Amino acid sequence: MRVIGIDPGLRCLGWGVIDVEGSRIVHVANGTCTSEGSAPLAERLLSLYRQLTQVVAAHAPDAAAVEQTFVNKDAVGTLKLGQARGIAMLVPAEAGLPIGEYLPNAVKKAVVGVGHADKRQIQHMVKLQMPGVQLAGPDAADALAIALCHAHHLQSANRLTDALARAGGR
Amino acid sequence: MRVIGIDPGLRCLGWGVIDVEGSRIVHVANGTCTSEGSAPLAERLLSLYRQLTQVVAAHAPDAAAVEQTFVNKDAVGTLKLGQARGIAMLVPAEAGLPIGEYLPNAVKKAVVGVGHADKRQIQHMVKLQMPGVQLAGPDAADALAIALCHAHHLQSANRLTDALARAGGR
Numbered sequence: 001m002r003v004i005g006i007d008p009g010l011r012c013l014g015w016g017v018i019d020v021e022g023s024r025i026v027h028v029a030n031g032t033c034t035s036e037g038s039a040p041l042a043e044r045l046l047s048l049y050r051q052l053t054q055v056v057a058a059h060a061p062d063a064a065a066v067e068q069t070f071v072n073k074d075a076v077g078t079l080k081l082g083q084a085r086g087i088a089m090l091v092p093a094e095a096g097l098p099i100g101e102y103l104p105n106a107v108k109k110a111v112v113g114v115g116h117a118d119k120r121q122i123q124h125m126v127k128l129q130m131p132g133v134q135l136a137g138p139d140a141a142d143a144l145a146i147a148l149c150h151a152h153h154l155q156s157a158n159r160l161t162d163a164l165a166r167a168g169g170r
Numbered sequence: 171m172r173v174i175g176i177d178p179g180l181r182c183l184g185w186g187v188i189d190v191e192g193s194r195i196v197h198v199a200n201g202t203c204t205s206e207g208s209a210p211l212a213e214r215l216l217s218l219y220r221q222l223t224q225v226v227a228a229h230a231p232d233a234a235a236v237e238q239t240f241v242n243k244d245a246v247g248t249l250k251l252g253q254a255r256g257i258a259m260l261v262p263a264e265a266g267l268p269i270g271e272y273l274p275n276a277v278k279k280a281v282v283g284v285g286h287a288d289k290r291q292i293q294h295m296v297k298l299q300m301p302g303v304q305l306a307g308p309d310a311a312d313a314l315a316i317a318l319c320h321a322h323h324l325q326s327a328n329r330l331t332d333a334l335a336r337a338g339g340r
Contacts, residue, residue: 045259086255086260093212
């Protein structure tokens with residue numbers, strides 16, 4: 001199963017694609033969709049939409065995982081992020097992909113082991129789990145971490161299904 | 171010139187289309203795009219995207235006007251609205267329309283004359299300016315008010331251009 005992880009952002013939207021084969025995880029690609037801060041908002045959203053649509057078409061994932069936005073005290077920032085997140089949710093939905101949503105802390109806990117990990121720790125663990133990976137930047141690393149978090153959930157669900165099947169077969 | 175006004179919202183996104191012919195304003199259509207509160211967020215955004223894309227295709231406006239979101243203290247509400255607003259900006263941008271953005275107070279001032287008008291006053295003034303109009307609801311009325319606000323801006327700009335041309339011709 002191929003999973004795309006998406007880290008929403010208006011200036012820089014990270015994405016990362018991995019293949020999940022049983023307990024094995026293989027890196028496929030990662031990158032960032034960017035928009036010029038000086039451009040009108042509608043143009044920026046359209047540009048992100050087109051770039052991300054191309055990424056999904058190029059890598060044909062089977063599922064998507066999107067980071068749940070952390071609502072903070074900065075309302076203007078929350079609103080900007082919300083608009084970018086609308087695009088980040090729309091593109092995989094338009095491609096008919098099931099979408100998992102994960103809170104930042106859940107992603108960090110799944111990948112680093114603790115919910116309060118910093119960006120450097122995330123990059124370190126992403127590189128450890130996918131040796132030789134070239135990261136396009138911190139947002140792309142976060143996106144790969146989101147995809148890894150989704151992979152862990154899929155693997156746990158599969159193990160549970162297997163255990164139930166074995167118990168049923170007894 | 172045909173203008174579509176859009177009042178962004180996740181549950182209910184209002185739209186209204188008017189024709190602006192010099193100082194004359196003619197109502198074309200108004201309505202609401204809705205999404206089920208019980209559906210997953212991605213499905214709701216996709217549904218709004220498809221409904222609004224159909225509206226733009228059906229009425230072929232030349233320009234769009236979108237209400238600027240009022241950032242309030244409710245961060246979760248701001249985030250939801252932001253995601254819907256991302257769609258409300260994307261659709262006209264994808265159709266290649268120029269997009270005007272207006273703050274709620276500017277819309278109220280343009281249509282009712284005061285910045286603190288309530289929904290009922292807006293509906294009343296929209297009906298006065300477009301006799302016989304059937305409103306699909308308060309969000310559709312707000313969307314028509316946004317389109318009217320844009321029309322007033324276009325008319326002022328035209329009057330200015332005309333005045334400058336006359337002054338230059340002297």
